[in-house]
Amino acid sequence: MISRLFGTIISWEEDAITLRAGAVGYRVHLSPYSMSVLxxxxxxxxxxxxxxxxxxxxxxxxxxxxxxxxxEEQDLFLLLRKVQGLGPMTALRIxxxxxxxxxxxxxxxxxxxxxxxxxxxxxxxxxxxxxLKEEVQPISTPLIxxxxxxxxxxxxxxxxSSLVRExxxxxxxxxxxxxxxxxxxxxxxxxxIRTIEELFSEVYRIGSD
Numbered sequence: 001m002i003s004r005l006f007g008t009i010i011s012w013e014e015d016a017i018t019l020r021a022g023a024v025g026y027r028v029h030l031s032p033y034s035m036s037v038l039x040x041x042x043x044x045x046x047x048x049x050x051x052x053x054x055x056x057x058x059x060x061x062x063x064x065x066x067x068x069x070x071x072e073e074q075d076l077f078l079l080l081r082k083v084q085g086l087g088p089m090t091a092l093r094i095x096x097x098x099x100x101x102x103x104x105x106x107x108x109x110x111x112x113x114x115x116x117x118x119x120x121x122x123x124x125x126x127x128x129x130x131x132l133k134e135e136v137q138p139i140s141t142p143l144i145x146x147x148x149x150x151x152x153x154x155x156x157x158x159x160x161s162s163l164v165r166e167x168x169x170x171x172x173x174x175x176x177x178x179x180x181x182x183x184x185x186x187x188x189x190x191x192x193i194r195t196i197e198e199l200f201s202e203v204y205r206i207g208s209d
Contacts, residue, residue: 002026005050005067012039015093019048019067028052028067031077031095032118036204037172038069048173053077055088066092069172072099083131085124093119098200103136161187164199182206
C-alpha cells in the first residue's frame with residue numbers, strides 16, 4: 001500500500017502529475033486546488049511530499065493513485081468519501097478551494113456555495129452537509145475584531161499574513177519570495193481581509209488567474 005511519496009514533478013496533465021520517486025515515475029491525481037497551487041511553484045526543482053490513497057476495483061481499467069500535499073486535505077477527502085455516492089475522483093474534484101474554506105462551508109450549512117463546486121448539485125450539496133456537518137470543526141471565529149483599531153488591525157494582519165506565508169512555503173511548496181508575492185497581491189486586491197480563510201481564498205483566486 002502506497003501511503004507517502006517523495007519526489008520531483010516531471011510532467012503535468014490537466015488533473016494529474018507524474019512524480020519521479022527514485023527510479024520510478026508515479027502518475028498521481030491531485031485536487032483542482034492543489035494543482036493550482038503547485039502550478040505556481042518551482043516544484044520541478046524541489047522535492048515534493050504527498051500523502052496518497054490507492055484505489056483499484058474490478059470496474060476500473062487501471063489503478064488510481066491520488067495525492068495530497070497536506071494531511072488536512074487528505075482528511076477532508078476521506079470525509080467526503082463517507083458521503084454515499086461520492087467516488088474517489090468525484091470527491092477529489094470537489095476539492096477546489098482551501099480546506100479551511102471548505103470546512104467552513106460545510107459546518108455553516110452553506111448549500112449555495114457548495115453548489116458552485118464542480119460536480120456538486122443541490123442534492124449532493126445537501127447530502128454532504130447532512131452527513132458531514134457534525135464531523136467537521138466549525139471555522140467561524142475571525143482573527144481580528146469586526147471593527148478593529150488601526151494598531152490592532154495591523155498586528156493581526158501581520159500574524160495572518162505570516163501564518164499563510166508559512167503554510168504556502170511548508171505545505172504547498174512555494175518559495176518564500178513567491179509566497180510573499182501572493183500574500184501581498186491578495187491583501188492589495190482585497191484590503192478588507194480579516195481571517196486566514198479569507199486570505200487563503202484570495203491567494204487561491206490570484207493563483208488561478
